[in-house]
Amino acid sequence: MGLFTSEQIKAISERGAKIARAWEFRFKSETVHVWNGNVNRRFGDEPQKWIGMRGHLQGPDFPFSATGENQSGFFRVHGLPEHIKHMMWDYQSEVYGRYVIEYTLFLDGQTLDLIGPKAVNQIYVMRRLRSARSGAGLSGSAPGYTLSIMVASLFEKRAEAAYGRYTEADQKGRYPGMDDRIFNYATVLARGTPIKLI
Amino acid sequence: MVSYIEWPRELISPRHYTPGFDPQTNPQDRMSLTGRLGNGSAPGLGIWRPRFSEVPVHQRINQSAFDALAAQMNGRDVHVLLPFYHFGKYPKGSDPVDVGFANGMDFDGGNRFVSTGTTALVAENAFAGSTTVRISKVACATIIPGHAFSIGRHLYQIRFVDMQNDSTAQVRIRPELRDDILIRDEVEFARPWVMATLVEGMGMDFDQQFGRYGTPSLQFIENTAPFDPDHEV
Numbered sequence: 001m002g003l004f005t006s007e008q009i010k011a012i013s014e015r016g017a018k019i020a021r022a023w024e025f026r027f028k029s030e031t032v033h034v035w036n037g038n039v040n041r042r043f044g045d046e047p048q049k050w051i052g053m054r055g056h057l058q059g060p061d062f063p064f065s066a067t068g069e070n071q072s073g074f075f076r077v078h079g080l081p082e083h084i085k086h087m088m089w090d091y092q093s094e095v096y097g098r099y100v101i102e103y104t105l106f107l108d109g110q111t112l113d114l115i116g117p118k119a120v121n122q123i124y125v126m127r128r129l130r131s132a133r134s135g136a137g138l139s140g141s142a143p144g145y146t147l148s149i150m151v152a153s154l155f156e157k158r159a160e161a162a163y164g165r166y167t168e169a170d171q172k173g174r175y176p177g178m179d180d181r182i183f184n185y186a187t188v189l190a191r192g193t194p195i196k197l198i
Numbered sequence: 199m200v201s202y203i204e205w206p207r208e209l210i211s212p213r214h215y216t217p218g219f220d221p222q223t224n225p226q227d228r229m230s231l232t233g234r235l236g237n238g239s240a241p242g243l244g245i246w247r248p249r250f251s252e253v254p255v256h257q258r259i260n261q262s263a264f265d266a267l268a269a270q271m272n273g274r275d276v277h278v279l280l281p282f283y284h285f286g287k288y289p290k291g292s293d294p295v296d297v298g299f300a301n302g303m304d305f306d307g308g309n310r311f312v313s314t315g316t317t318a319l320v321a322e323n324a325f326a327g328s329t330t331v332r333i334s335k336v337a338c339a340t341i342i343p344g345h346a347f348s349i350g351r352h353l354y355q356i357r358f359v360d361m362q363n364d365s366t367a368q369v370r371i372r373p374e375l376r377d378d379i380l381i382r383d384e385v386e387f388a389r390p391w392v393m394a395t396l397v398e399g400m401g402m403d404f405d406q407q408f409g410r411y412g413t414p415s416l417q418f419i420e421n422t423a424p425f426d427p428d429h430e431v
Binding site: 018019020036037038040041042049052054055107112113 | 240241243245325327328329330373375376377422
């Protein structure tokens, strides 16, 4: 079985499928469904509507890491004050450690119907919430508000510093009073050959 | 104070008009309400970007009306319901006429209702995002591709006509339906409109020659969000 269904391959090659991204924000108090199109709509037979972000939302663009390295990015909502002022909340506990599920959708190029299943593309972990305001420019640009949610990939735990090291000093810190010297030989065990002291 | 403004089409009308349907086929050039999309693309079947080129504004005709409009719009704060100028190209049932009340009376001052002479209704429910509309033709001529109509405050253009007879029609539209439509919603062919927003906050600010006249050009972009009557600015 390939990555795409035969129906999707046919749509991509013949009907000019459009690719959409949809996100399920699992905030602490509620789950919000958004996608990057212009219309609030359903996909397939789902009961819930996905809110079209109409270009206000800029999603992170890092790929799912093949080597397991963590990356971080931002979800940014740009827009007019009236459009997002009701979103200008500042509750870190709503986002910290919560998941964002990202789906990739193939839509028919002619009818915008969903083709095949919604595929989970990536899962992000929300780390931080921040809102900022930029002033008006002399050219007449309107003042803008930005709400940004910092996210990390699912590999975020690997980016954290390890707890302790395999040295005798750290082992004595972990188990005081215990005469344990095995970690003196940790480097020898790891290298396989003894270090010759002169 | 207001939730939207109806563009005073009798007072302020452009010399040149571009409906400005952007089919969103070039991923580099898609506009949203905030300008260029950072996300690369908004998957969709188009967005309206109407352009009013050289709107004649003159002290003796409509300058005060234009100033009042600019002040009430206050940049991009208030959305405007823009007319779509079809220049007579619509499935006309009969000529628009002024009619009074059923008992033959008029309003005080002699004003009467306007009957557009063209009536079409939605014949089948459809969800937002779909592109097929079934139309019940009550008083309506032959529908051809290129005709535009509005349902609610959203504007659509007919791309294909799948089926048509004297009483019903099934059409494919661009852009996709912005909102759910229900049976017996009005399909407005005679006076279509589109809810839009100024692209530039200072777009209504224009060069006034001797403070008396000028011809500003205005660029709008469709407001794709469903109409919210409680939204007030």
